[in-house]
Amino acid sequence: xxxxxxxxxxxxxxxxxxLSRRTVLRRIIQGLGLTxxxxxxxxxxxxxxxxxxxxxxxxxxxxxxRPLDAETPVEEFVAYLTPNSxxxxxxxxxxxxxxxxxxxxxxxxxxxxxxxxxxxxxxxxKQFEAITITAVVQCSGNGRASYRPKxxxxxxxxxxxxxxxxxxxxxVDVLKKSGLQTNGRHVQFQGADHPGAGTVxxxxxxxxxxxxxxxxxxxxxxxxxxxxxxxxGGPLRVITPGWMANSCIKWLTDITVRYDEAQGYYxxxxxxxxxxxxxxGETIAASDLKPVELMVVKSLIAQPRESASLKxxxxxxxxxxxxxxxxxxxxxxxxxxxxxxxxxxMIGEDLPYAWRQWQYIWQATSGQKTxxxxxxxxxxxxxxxxxxxxxxxxxWNGWDxxxxxxxx
Amino acid sequence: xxxxxxxxxxxxxxxxxxxLYGQTGAAPDERAxxxxxxxxxxxxxxxxxxxxxxxxxxxxNRSQWQGTVGKMVQWGAELSEEEAxxxxxxxxxxxxxxxxxxxxxxxxGAAEPLQAEPLVIQERPSGISQEGxxxxxxxxxxxxxxxxRGGFGPKLAGNPILNSERFWQxxxxxxxxxxxxxxxxxxxxxxxxxxxxxTL
Numbered sequence: 001x002x003x004x005x006x007x008x009x010x011x012x013x014x015x016x017x018x019l020s021r022r023t024v025l026r027r028i029i030q031g032l033g034l035t036x037x038x039x040x041x042x043x044x045x046x047x048x049x050x051x052x053x054x055x056x057x058x059x060x061x062x063x064x065x066r067p068l069d070a071e072t073p074v075e076e077f078v079a080y081l082t083p084n085s086x087x088x089x090x091x092x093x094x095x096x097x098x099x100x101x102x103x104x105x106x107x108x109x110x111x112x113x114x115x116x117x118x119x120x121x122x123x124x125x126k127q128f129e130a131i132t133i134t135a136v137v138q139c140s141g142n143g144r145a146s147y148r149p150k151x152x153x154x155x156x157x158x159x160x161x162x163x164x165x166x167x168x169x170x171x172v173d174v175l176k177k178s179g180l181q182t183n184g185r186h187v188q189f190q191g192a193d194h195p196g197a198g199t200v201x202x203x204x205x206x207x208x209x210x211x212x213x214x215x216x217x218x219x220x221x222x223x224x225x226x227x228x229x230x231x232x233g234g235p236l237r238v239i240t241p242g243w244m245a246n247s248c249i250k251w252l253t254d255i256t257v258r259y260d261e262a263q264g265y266y267x268x269x270x271x272x273x274x275x276x277x278x279x280x281g282e283t284i285a286a287s288d289l290k291p292v293e294l295m296v297v298k299s300l301i302a303q304p305r306e307s308a309s310l311k312x313x314x315x316x317x318x319x320x321x322x323x324x325x326x327x328x329x330x331x332x333x334x335x336x337x338x339x340x341x342x343x344x345x346m347i348g349e350d351l352p353y354a355w356r357q358w359q360y361i362w363q364a365t366s367g368q369k370t371x372x373x374x375x376x377x378x379x380x381x382x383x384x385x386x387x388x389x390x391x392x393x394x395x396w397n398g399w400d401x402x403x404x405x406x407x408x
Numbered sequence: 409x410x411x412x413x414x415x416x417x418x419x420x421x422x423x424x425x426x427x428l429y430g431q432t433g434a435a436p437d438e439r440a441x442x443x444x445x446x447x448x449x450x451x452x453x454x455x456x457x458x459x460x461x462x463x464x465x466x467x468x469n470r471s472q473w474q475g476t477v478g479k480m481v482q483w484g485a486e487l488s489e490e491e492a493x494x495x496x497x498x499x500x501x502x503x504x505x506x507x508x509x510x511x512x513x514x515x516x517g518a519a520e521p522l523q524a525e526p527l528v529i530q531e532r533p534s535g536i537s538q539e540g541x542x543x544x545x546x547x548x549x550x551x552x553x554x555x556x557r558g559g560f561g562p563k564l565a566g567n568p569i570l571n572s573e574r575f576w577q578x579x580x581x582x583x584x585x586x587x588x589x590x591x592x593x594x595x596x597x598x599x600x601x602x603x604x605x606x607t608l
Contacts, residue, residue: 063465064459065459066459148580148581150468152466152472152475155466196456196457199484200457201483338568338572339568386574
């Protein structure tokens with residue numbers, strides 16, 4: 001089911017209006033290819049409805065056409081909130097069939113080590129208090145393309161991250177309704193998206209009970225004040241503020257309280273990183289690998305852009321910075337390859353889990369110049385020059401770097 | 409008949425061995441035709457679950473490709489034993505660590521012969537500055553200017569990058585207009601250049 005036409009039309013690494021409504025539709029139909037061939041027949045007209053329902057997704061840089069992985073151009077990050085249509089997309093498999101997600105058919109099931117297994121409709125979730133949290137959601141592999149030697153996986157540059165307002169209900173409220181048994185230690189999530197072939201492992205992951213019961217961990221049904229778009233996991237996705245997005249399961253349908261961690265490839269093998277320095281090619285014992293959870297301190301330069309031509313005189317450098325569950329206390333800029341650093345001015349809102357905006361006025365003189373940025377968080381941890389190498393390339397947070405040309 | 413390699417039949421360790429020791433054993437002129445065949449295998453066998461752009465964006469060494477192809481076979485990619493060996497050979501040659509950013513499946517075309525790429529070794533020998541001057545003059549001066557004072561490439565004399573691992577990363581794997589030297593200069597020659605640059 002190869003659609004050569006669709007793939008040929010994707011210009012990798014180029015910012016184009018990649019996903020017009022029609023392209024989204026074509027992608028989704030392509031993504032459905034396998035389902036159409038192997039599974040229950042899904043009429044094309046449904047795919048069309050699905051595309052119409054999803055927000056228009058524009059100006060993203062496509063990394064993988066099917067299933068869709070696309071990142072936000074960094075210059076979008078001059079805005080505090082990343083618009084839904086410009087928010088990065090990461091899909092392990094194609095989105096689930098639309099009919100499974102309709103109000104009539106979609107259900108959230110809570111089972112496992114609970115007093116009483118329960119099933120919720122979308123309407124049922126309204127009984128819980130709604131809360132809104134502004135939080136960064138970032139793919140664990142964001143920045144993978146910066147690792148040397150290179151490692152396998154989607155070659156994300158800087159833009160597999162965004163900051164949005166997520167509205168939903170607290171996971172702890174839903175769990176309490178079912179009643180937790182005392183031996184529950186991990187909470188497992190599964191979404192309605194399934195691999196096209198039975199030989200491919202399903203995307204099942206779990207988080208430790210402490211994070212699950214934290215009052216800021218939510219099941220979100222709104223993104224930036226709008227119903228959660230299909231491609232972002234609508235109708236319901238997990239948001240674990242401060243943690244990498246591998247636990248932010250989309251199209252959530254099943255919550256299972258367990259004694260042990262979730263089993264299977266996506267929990268036991270993938271999304272793990274070495275807890276000690278490793279050299280490329282070396283064999284790493286399973287006991288030296290730990291699940292990717294907290295985000296690491298990081299800043300990005302949104303303006304000026306790579307290879308920009310500037311005039312000498314004052315130039316506004318601006319960007320964003322964030323860390324795991326803490327806050328950013330300082331962002332610094334270097335214009336001499338990291339020899340000396342000048343503090344940037346912190347601006348805008350300072351909320352836990354969200355990113356912080358910063359700016360720096362630079363008196364640019366002519367020549368080819370490199371701008372570096374690095375952030376420091378309230379634990380005193382500063383963004384390193386390069387991140388420790390690992391075989392899967394998670395958690396990149398090396399200094400951000402932009403080269404510009406300044407004219408006389 | 410094509411023998412479909414299934415994990416249940418030979419097991420993953422079996423596949424790993426096969427991929428490690430399988431030899432294509434072909435003369436250089438036969439290899440060009442094999443590249444064209446391998447492109448066909450990628451399109452036919454690797455595009456059903458995800459688009460092939462996920463493959464062509466990777467820049468991996470042989471053992472990383474062996475691991476990836478082995479995982480795909482375990483997950484259901486249908487490859488005969490011979491196709492698996494061919495594919496690793498092809499991918500490790502065309503989509504290796506220092507291949508240009510924009511290689512597509514058949515852009516370079518079937519004319520490019522397959523050849524093995526050595527594993528990446530993290531080796532940072534100490535350099536001899538007297539021997540670095542000549543290597544610099546022959547390879548770097550054209551872009552970085554005499555006395556490394558800058559030209560098309562940035563000034564290197566007194567550049568703080570000389571005290572950073574980024575020097576090695578930039579030299580070995582290249583960056584922007586800066587070529588990759590991994591396969592052109594030995595680690596010792598690079599170390600000699602570094603030692604010489606530090607004396608400026």
